[in-house]
Amino acid sequence: MIKAIIIDDELNAIKNLKWEIENFCDYIDVCDTFTNPREAISAINYLKPDCVFLDIEMPEMDGFQLLNQLDFRDFDLIITTAYDNYAIKAFKEHAIDYLLKPIDSEDLLETISRVRKNQQENELGTEVKKLIENLTLPKQPKRLAIPLVGKTIYVNLEEIIYCKSDGNYTEIFLENNQKEILSKKLKEVEAQMNRSFFRVHNSYLVNVNYIREFVKNEGNYLILRDGTNIPVSRAKKNELLEFLNS
Known part of the structure; x- marks a missing residue:
C-alpha cells in the first residue's frame, strides 16, 4: 500500500482529490490531508509518506517554500495547481508529475500509475541493496x-x-x-x-x-x-x- 498526503488550502480540492483516489486507486492510502502547510511539514517529517500531492498557491506559505523546510524528502512529489506557469520549477523540484486543476481522472490515474511503478522499482532496488550488504558484511563477533x-x-x-x-x-x-x-x-x-x-x-x-x-x-x-x-x-x-x- 502506498501512503499519500494531500496538501491544499482549499478543502473542496482536498475532498475531490481524495474521493478520486479512494474510488479509483485501491493501492493508495491517503493517510492524512492538510490545509495548513506548517502542520503538513511536521506530518511529512513524522509519517514519511511515499507520495505527496502538493498545491502551490497557498496564502501562508507556497508549496515550494514548504518543500525547502522539509527534513524528509524521500517521496514522490505530485504538484497540483490551477496555474500552468509552475511546470519548470516543479520539475526542478524533482516532481514526478504536474496536475492542473480541475484534475482530470485519466491524468490522475496515469500519474498514480507512474508513482506505483516508481515505488516498485525503489522496493526492488532496496531489496537488492540489502542482499548485497548481507553478502559483503564482515562476520560479526560473538x-x-x-x-x-x-x-x-x-x-x-x-x-x-x-x-x-x-x-x-x-x-x-x-x-x-x-x-x-x-x-x-x-x-x-x-x-x-x-x-x-x-x-x-x-x-x-x-x-x-x-x-x-x-x-x-x-x-x-x-x-x-x-x-x-x-x-x-x-x-x-x-x-x-x-x-x-x-
Missing part, C-alpha cells in the same frame, strides 16, 4: 576476550548489559550482577562489539537489547532491564532514537 591474571575468559556478547569507561580501562557489566575489568579503552572495546551495541555517551556503551525505557524529561537517560540508569548525551539522542526505531 564473544569478547577478557584477559585476567593467569587466564583469559570469553564472554558472549549477548550477556553484556553495558560497558563503562574508566580511563584506560573498561568496566564490563554482565548478567547476574557480574562485573569484569578490561585493560582497554572504551573506544577499543566498542570496535569489538556487534551492531547490538550503541555508544550513548562518551563513557557508556549499551547493549540495546537491555533497554527498557528512554526518559526525556530531567535530562536524557536510559533505564535498563536491571534498573540501571544510563545517561544519554545530547549529541547522541537523535541518532539513538533513529537506531532504536529502525
